[in-house]
Amino acid sequence: MKTNKKQTTKDRYNKSTPSFIGSIPKSKTSTPKNKTSTPKSKTSTPKSKRSTPNEAGSTLIIPVIKIDEQLLLNDSLILSSSLLTLKDVLVMRTVFTEISNAHKVKQYIKNCVKMGSDAALYKNPNILTAFYDDGTSAEEDIQTAIDDHTLSPTKGNLGKIHSKVIDGKTWLHDYADKVETIANDDANRNTRFQASVNLLLSFLSSQKLNNSSKGNPEPPEIWAKSTGNGNADVKITNGKDYDPAQSTFILVERAAGAVIKIIKGQLSIEMANNGHLVFKTVGKKGKHTHFTGLKSGVEYAIYAYAQNGTHQLSGLSTVVYVRG
Numbered sequence: 435m436k437t438n439k440k441q442t443t444k445d446r447y448n449k450s451t452p453s454f455i456g457s458i459p460k461s462k463t464s465t466p467k468n469k470t471s472t473p474k475s476k477t478s479t480p481k482s483k484r485s486t487p488n489e490a491g492s493t494l495i496i497p498v499i500k501i502d503e504q505l506l507l508n509d510s511l512i513l514s515s516s517l518l519t520l521k522d523v524l525v526m527r528t529v530f531t532e533i534s535n536a537h538k539v540k541q542y543i544k545n546c547v548k549m550g551s552d553a554a555l556y557k558n559p560n561i562l563t564a565f566y567d568d569g570t571s572a573e574e575d576i577q578t579a580i581d582d583h584t585l586s587p588t589k590g591n592l593g594k595i596h597s598k599v600i601d602g603k604t605w606l607h608d609y610a611d612k613v614e615t616i617a618n619d620d621a622n623r624n625t626r627f628q629a630s631v632n633l634l635l636s637f638l639s640s641q642k643l644n645n646s647s648k649g650n651p652e653p654p655e656i657w658a659k660s661t662g663n664g665n666a667d668v669k670i671t672n673g674k675d676y677d678p679a680q681s682t683f684i685l686v687e688r689a690a691g692a693v694i695k696i697i698k699g700q701l702s703i704e705m706a707n708n709g710h711l712v713f714k715t716v717g718k719k720g721k722h723t724h725f726t727g728l729k730s731g732v733e734y735a736i737y738a739y740a741q742n743g744t745h746q747l748s749g750l751s752t753v754v755y756v757r758g
Contacts, residue, residue: 536598
């Protein structure tokens with residue numbers, strides 16, 4: 435005697451292929467199948483096991499119910515509430531918390547106020563002018579304490595220097611909080627790398643994006659020329675086999691006295707004076723970019739660096755110069 439075993443929902447689920455997260459569940463009341471159906475083709479298109487690179491060079495992974503363990507280890511992504519979202523890039527605060535020299539703390543605050551208040555992302559009203567005024571007051575208070583100690587080198591006046599330095603670092607922490615929020619806003623970044631570049635525009639340093647063991651890409655070699663009317667073209671000339679995931683070009687006024695370095699996978703920019711600073715990132719293995727808005731008669735320095743698919747940075751290119 436045959437026994438018809440009722441198929442449970444769990445049985446049906448286990449026999450089915452994994453569904454994409456966020457897909458619409460099938461209705462319990464379905465349309466009856468036509469008895470005469472078109473036979474299925476025996477030759478089906480194989481599913482690609484490869485992920486698709488997006489414009490910014492990072493990898494788009496479609497989340498499925500059965501999540502690969504490696505996805506959770508990916509430093510660029512976190513899975514939250516069944517949605518794939520970007521993990522925030524944070525400020526490396528030890529850069530300023532470990533400074534012990536009062537003069538250097540004062541200058542660091544001054545540089546943050548200078549760059550932040552001029553940057554489109556961080557200027558008023560995104561970060562209020564009153565907040566930058568507080569930063570200016572903090573660095574001026576440090577200088578006053580230094581001057582008082584110079585005139586009267588007592589323990590009390592030395593203590594005032596330490597106190598004002600602490601106040602200045604407190605302002606820097608508040609500044610870092612504001613910058614992190616803006617830099618990681620989805621309206622301002624599509625990748626974690628873009629968020630990292632956003633942080634640099636504030637003069638603060640970015641934490642490393644990952645700890646991949648893969649090698650760094652080769653530094654780009656660049657050529658640039660002015661095309662007139664405040665425009666300049668820049669090209670990477672390493673050859674056809676040079677194919678980084680994306681390349682970033684930096685243009686800065688030479689008179690700004692910028693010192694640009696890549697140290698342990700981080701871009702560092704120190705500017706002695708105010709000046710015009712522009713970043714442009716080219717994805718899809720781009721090797722060319724175009725700058726506009728150069729000031730007439732002003733000389734500019736141009737640098738470039740490359741990034742691979744795991745966000746590791748190359749060394750910095752040799753600088754080239756153009757005139758606006």
